[in-house]
Amino acid sequence: xxxxxxxxxxxxxxxxAAVVIAGGFLLLRGGGTTEAPDLAPVALSGDGVMAxxxxxxxxxxxxxxxxxxxxxxxxxxxxxxxxxxxxxxxRQNYGNSGSxxxxxxxxxxxxxxxxxxxxxQCAKRQGKYYEMKDLLFARVDSxxxxxxxxxxxVDYARDLGLDAGAFKSCVDGKxxxxxxxxxxxxGESLGIDSTPTIFFNGERFTLTGRDYGYGALETQIKEAAAxxxx
Amino acid sequence: MSEDxxxxxxxxxxxxxLFVAVYLLLYHLGYYGILVCGTGSCETVQxxxxxxxxxxxxxxxxxxxxxxxxxxxxxxxxxxxxxRWPAALLALGATGGLLFSAYLTGVELFILHAVCMWCVISxxxxxxxxxxxxxxxxxxxxxAPA
Numbered sequence: 001x002x003x004x005x006x007x008x009x010x011x012x013x014x015x016x017a018a019v020v021i022a023g024g025f026l027l028l029r030g031g032g033t034t035e036a037p038d039l040a041p042v043a044l045s046g047d048g049v050m051a052x053x054x055x056x057x058x059x060x061x062x063x064x065x066x067x068x069x070x071x072x073x074x075x076x077x078x079x080x081x082x083x084x085x086x087x088x089x090x091r092q093n094y095g096n097s098g099s100x101x102x103x104x105x106x107x108x109x110x111x112x113x114x115x116x117x118x119x120x121q122c123a124k125r126q127g128k129y130y131e132m133k134d135l136l137f138a139r140v141d142s143x144x145x146x147x148x149x150x151x152x153x154v155d156y157a158r159d160l161g162l163d164a165g166a167f168k169s170c171v172d173g174k175x176x177x178x179x180x181x182x183x184x185x186x187g188e189s190l191g192i193d194s195t196p197t198i199f200f201n202g203e204r205f206t207l208t209g210r211d212y213g214y215g216a217l218e219t220q221i222k223e224a225a226a227x228x229x230x
Numbered sequence: 231m232s233e234d235x236x237x238x239x240x241x242x243x244x245x246x247x248l249f250v251a252v253y254l255l256l257y258h259l260g261y262y263g264i265l266v267c268g269t270g271s272c273e274t275v276q277x278x279x280x281x282x283x284x285x286x287x288x289x290x291x292x293x294x295x296x297x298x299x300x301x302x303x304x305x306x307x308x309x310x311x312x313x314r315w316p317a318a319l320l321a322l323g324a325t326g327g328l329l330f331s332a333y334l335t336g337v338e339l340f341i342l343h344a345v346c347m348w349c350v351i352s353x354x355x356x357x358x359x360x361x362x363x364x365x366x367x368x369x370x371x372x373x374a375p376a
Binding site for chain 2: 022024076078079109110141145193195196
């Protein structure tokens with residue numbers, strides 16, 4: 001009887017060891033999700049200006065040695081974190097330095113992602129795309145709770161000092177739908193199916209690390225400014 | 231099935247669940263690979279607003295729950311073997327876990343219309359823990375004279 005119990009105990013601890021080894025393997029291997037899909041490089045014209053930047057929203061010097069293209073979705077938490085941790089800071093720190101041209105493309109992944117993208121494009125009409133973009137990411141927990149979010153978007157427009165009447169008619173009438181369709185179509189033409197997708201000087205830049213690529217992007221921007229980049 | 235066998239089963243299943251929950255938590259926090267949202271089923275589930283509960287990522291709650299069940303089952307096997315409170319807490323925890331798991335599965339099926347394999351695995355593990363914790367027999371036993 002005691003022998004049987006001892007045997008059962010041994011099996012139990014062997015099974016625990018097996019689970020720990022298998023679990024450790026899972027955690028160390030990371031589920032095999034470390035590879036980004038290959039995307040063809042984006043064609044850039046000789047002077048560093050985007051070959052097809054018309055559908056995106058950009059700021060920074062047109063002749064900047066570093067061109068960052070960003071495709072994002074307003075309901076994507078990784079886009080929110082990237083915008084808060086890397087995008088916003090890089091724009092602040094390097095946007096006026098002449099070393100970066102930053103081009104943003106709204107790339108709605110889900111049906112509910114179109115309304116905020118339309119709102120951002122409506123804010124762009126009044127010159128405050130990036131201000132609205134930051135606000136939409138910061139307040140996503142509020143406007144994504146269901147129902148029509150346009151009322152909240154109009155409040156945000158007021159907060160930003162926009163012409164609320166013009167903004168309201170823009171979002172309610174979906175006047176910028178074609179603009180979002182254009183940015184989405186441009187992303188699709190590049191093979192994009194996830195966000196945030198970043199291109200640095202035309203090459204896919206894979207976001208990794210706890211700083212959401214800030215350090216790596218900053219290094220590349222500095223290298224490009226020093227003449228070491230493409 | 232003896233009480234020891236059931237508790238050992240809960241230990242093993244909780245350990246498996248703990249690894250799954252920690253994996254999902256690390257994935258959620260961006261420790262693994264590329265940081266992207268996509269339209270795949272797992273990504274839809276894990277990047278939806280339902281991926282957080284009471285302000286914290288659902289995998290964090292899962293990690294705490296599996297760790298709690300693991301500790302309780304171990305206590306029931308060793309230091310406090312024969313005492314009723316570990317079994318009572320296991321029954322209570324297993325019931326809560328099953329209800330929460332049912333809620334999450336309902337969200338996946340009826341709201342998100344997306345099913346994540348890891349979530350299904352966790353739901354199955356939770357159901358197995360519930361069956362091994364046997365809260366119904368605990369209730370019957372508590373109603374009977376000691």
